[in-house]
Amino acid sequence: MDTERLISDVVKNVIKKLEEVPQSNTADVQLSTVSESGQKAGAAYAKTSSQDRKIVCGVSVRHVHLSREHLDILYGKDYEPKTLRELYQPGTYAYEEAVTIVGPKLNAIQNVRILGPLRNKTQVELAKTDCVILGVNAPVRRSGDLKGSASVVLIGPKGVVFLDEGVIRANRHIHLDTEDASYFGIKDNEEVDVRIGGSKGLTFNNVQARISPDFKSEMHVDTDDANAADIVNGTLVEMVDASCITSILTQVADSNHTPPSIPDGSFASEITDPNILKSVSVFSPLEGKSMLDSKSSSRQNLAGSQSGSRKIVITVEDLDNYMESGIKLTSSTILSPLARDEAVKRGIKIM
Numbered sequence: 001m002d003t004e005r006l007i008s009d010v011v012k013n014v015i016k017k018l019e020e021v022p023q024s025n026t027a028d029v030q031l032s033t034v035s036e037s038g039q040k041a042g043a044a045y046a047k048t049s050s051q052d053r054k055i056v057c058g059v060s061v062r063h064v065h066l067s068r069e070h071l072d073i074l075y076g077k078d079y080e081p082k083t084l085r086e087l088y089q090p091g092t093y094a095y096e097e098a099v100t101i102v103g104p105k106l107n108a109i110q111n112v113r114i115l116g117p118l119r120n121k122t123q124v125e126l127a128k129t130d131c132v133i134l135g136v137n138a139p140v141r142r143s144g145d146l147k148g149s150a151s152v153v154l155i156g157p158k159g160v161v162f163l164d165e166g167v168i169r170a171n172r173h174i175h176l177d178t179e180d181a182s183y184f185g186i187k188d189n190e191e192v193d194v195r196i197g198g199s200k201g202l203t204f205n206n207v208q209a210r211i212s213p214d215f216k217s218e219m220h221v222d223t224d225d226a227n228a229a230d231i232v233n234g235t236l237v238e239m240v241d242a243s244c245i246t247s248i249l250t251q252v253a254d255s256n257h258t259p260p261s262i263p264d265g266s267f268a269s270e271i272t273d274p275n276i277l278k279s280v281s282v283f284s285p286l287e288g289k290s291m292l293d294s295k296s297s298s299r300q301n302l303a304g305s306q307s308g309s310r311k312i313v314i315t316v317e318d319l320d321n322y323m324e325s326g327i328k329l330t331s332s333t334i335l336s337p338l339a340r341d342e343a344v345k346r347g348i349k350i351m
Contacts, residue, residue: 053183054236054251055174055194057219058088058259059226062130062266063113064099064154065123070163071114074099074156081114088218088259089175092116100155101126102271103134106336108155111266121146124154124167127222131169133268141168142208173208174219174239181211184239194219195240198250200230203240218259234258271336316342326351 071079081095098111101124109130123146124138131138131150138150150167153160174194176186186192188211194204204225219237226232236251252258313334314327319342326349329335335343335350343350 053180054238054253055176055180055217055219056088056253056257056259057196057221057231057233057235057237059231059233059261060125060170060220060222061113061262061264062101062109062124062126062223063094063115063262064101064125065115065119067120067122068118070122070154070161071118073159073161074154076158079158081116083116084263085260087115087262088216090214090216094262097156098266101134102153102155103136105133105135106271106334107133107135107268108271109133109266109268111264113262113264113266115262122154122161122163122166124152124163125170125222126167127224128169129224130268136167138167138169140171142171142173143168170220170222171208172204172206172219172221172225173210174217175215176209176211176217177215178211178213180217181209186211186239192239194237196229196231196235196237196250198230200228201250202229204229233261315339319343319346319348322348 066074071081075081075097081097083093084096085094087093093116095114095116097114099114100108100110101112102108112124121144123143126134126136126138134152136150136152139148141149146166146168149165151162151164152167153162172194174192176184181187184192186209188209190209191206192209194207196202196204204221207219221229221231230250232252234253234257236253312332313336314322315336316339319339322343323346327333327335327343328351340350
């Protein structure tokens with residue numbers, strides 16, 4: 001193959017296409033159009049110099065949307081959550097309240113923020129990294145599409161909820177007001193390509209466009225996507241044809257347009273609090289399945305297995321009691337991973 005000739009032909013093609021694009025600041029370049037099945041939107045984007053219309057990006061850390069029913073269980077009957085901070089989208093806010101999320105590995109992510117307003121169904125939104133920590137297989141879904149999604153245990157100060165379904169990894173989506181949607185030629189629920197600049201710049205595909213006159217234009221990504229592209233709250237992004245290869249510099253919105261970050265005091269760790277363990281000892285590593293009746297939602301029901309017998313949870317603090325007798329594992333015994341490692345170090349026999 002004549003490499004030099006191939007490169008020359010490619011360069012000539014690019015130059016020719018650029019010459020075909022009108023130089024006016026108001027000229028549009030049509031994005032690829034797809035079928036009505038909606039896998040990707042056909043849209044127009046403006047080719048201007050300093051007047052390109054950018055969209056601000058917000059990073060969504062792990063969070064929970066609660067139903068009234070589950071808020072009553074977790075925080076008490078008719079509890080009214082307190083607003084901590086208004087978020088970028090009108091009518092949305094971060095509450096002061098938070099919950100602990102527990103998965104099948106008996107790992108917990110604590111202080112996970114509750115966002116408002118309350119919803120008809122509880123929805124937990126995690127990044128893939130969070131799912132690995134918890135041991136859940138949450139699907140990528142559009143908000144509200146919860147049927148058959150993953151399950152976890154939610155713990156509040158007043159009670160515990162076994163969430164049979166409702167855990168998702170939110171799809172990439174972009175909120176557009178009607179003016180911007182008209183400008184870009186995008187319809188509600190179509191999918192677009194969005195490009196991020198900078199040293200770790202990349203193009204996100206399959207970004208769902210959600211359009212409403214009540215929205216502020218803003219793209220949402222989870223923390224995994226944000227870290228991959230080196231995005232922070234306020235990074236400006238642009239909708240493009242996915243074949244675009246021109247490099248761009250990172251831009252950040254001014255302070256008036258920077259979405260406030262969701263207050264995040266959460267951290268991941270193994271559960272060591274005996275009171276929590278007694279309430280959530282519902283996943284058995286020995287049996288590899290949930291020991292909880294999925295219809296149960298009270299702390300009292302969560303304390304035992306389906307047969308009504310309470311499970312024994314052994315943590316590091318309990319190891320002194322097993323120095324001589326050793327630890328005998330049965331179907332009603334859970335030995336936490338941290339306690340297992342420490343028992344081996346101490347020479348405690350595990351049977």
